[in-house]
Amino acid sequence: MIEANALTIEHGTGKRTVRAVQDVTFRLEDGGSLALIGPSGCGKTTILLALSGLLSPCSGTIQIDGRPVTRPRRQVALILQNAGLLPWKTVWQNANLSLLLSGEYPRHNARQVLEHLGLYAVRSSFPPQLSEGMKRRVGIARALSTAPSVLLMDEPLASLDTLTRERIQDLFLTLWQERRFSMVLVTHDIEEAAFLGQRILVLTERPARIKALVENPDVGSLDYRETEPFGRTVRALREALEQ
């Protein structure tokens, strides 16, 4: 379970201090999905980096499975906006970065993940040789390589064309249902939040505060986009963002 309690985060020091997040509280049950939506630059990514252990809040607490988050943990995987692939490493090395850093040889799971995502044939290629969609899939493979219990995603599908974006959203949904990890998604795309988030937190302009909570419990099927609850959630999110 992820618990963020009265989270306040500031960047910089002295006169240059900027408050990015103020008094944000939420909970996410094991295997659940949460989307954070808000205007660009409001502090969504800051919350995600704090959840991953890369940033410390100046006040408030974050706990994952009852333990305070003080540094990156193996069971918490982060997918970055542009996949964060290292151009000088091959697809195989990028996908298994966490394992290679900890000195472990990638096991059967690594090959299985690459095969599942259709990347095994290009395992020796370098990122500049891949299409944008493939790069995002390598980012997903990297996140899944350690079999995480929490998956954090920072606008993972930004700047992709509509069709590729929907395909990868479908892939996220399938993987989430198969592997039962908890998922926190940061996005500014209303439809993406409505398709993947069981609970959706709408954030204010900087500093990010919770403006509204939209429950979206029917998430889980690939044809959810065609249903009435999806349309209702999209309308509710639009209204909340425009307020």
Add this chain to the structure above:
Amino acid sequence: MKRVLTYVLSLVILLFLWEMAALLVNGINHTILLPGPFNAFSQMVKNAAELWAAFLTSTWRLILAMLIALAAAVPLGLFIGRNTAFDRLVSPMIYITYPIPQVALILFLFILFGTGSAAKVAMIAPVLFFQILVSARGAAKNIEEEHLTSVLSAGATPRQVYWHVILPASLPEILTSVRVTIGLGITFLYIAETQAGQSSGLGAFINKYMLFRRDRAFAGIAAMAILGLVLYIGVDLIERLLCRWKYVKRPPTGIRLRWKRRSDR
């Protein structure tokens, strides 16, 4: 194959221009002031043993100076580039010491290291060191934050961040600066090798023959140019080996910009 042919064509044009310049200069002065490439290369063959020994001496001096400069400048430059507080402390020292002409210190270096190879290497290495240091520092400053976040979130230690991100990301820029320093290194090599009384190497060879056997001196100059070319090719090969991702075939974008002539508009 096309690449090799272009290289050969380029060399042929250069030799042709040299020959033309020699004909022009010697024609105007009615004496052989500037030996042409054929004279120089025939002297190269006739003095092969002496020239080869000088070439080897100069080559190892320059390579040793480059290795010393790289070993000192790369770790320091990368560390300065990523550490703002240390950068503020060290940068003024760099800016003050960087413009000092090494030639001004040559007598001091001879006193310190003697007139052998050590003084020559000690004169060349600092010149290369500053060039590489400034490049490594700049490259480390411009690392994409996303790459750092990526490895940090995967649990990398500070040492792993340097090894897996900062060093490989900076490598192309460092190698470009190494290429730039080859020309500079050869210039300083020449100066260092001509300054001591009993000297060796290509600089001394050129100096020895410049007044009375200019064709031999130009054979030495050609050998110095060949030394530069060999080092350039060496750095290119090292870059192809260490920066393989830069030389891979990328997916076609379908965009091919055409340069329009004024008359086409």
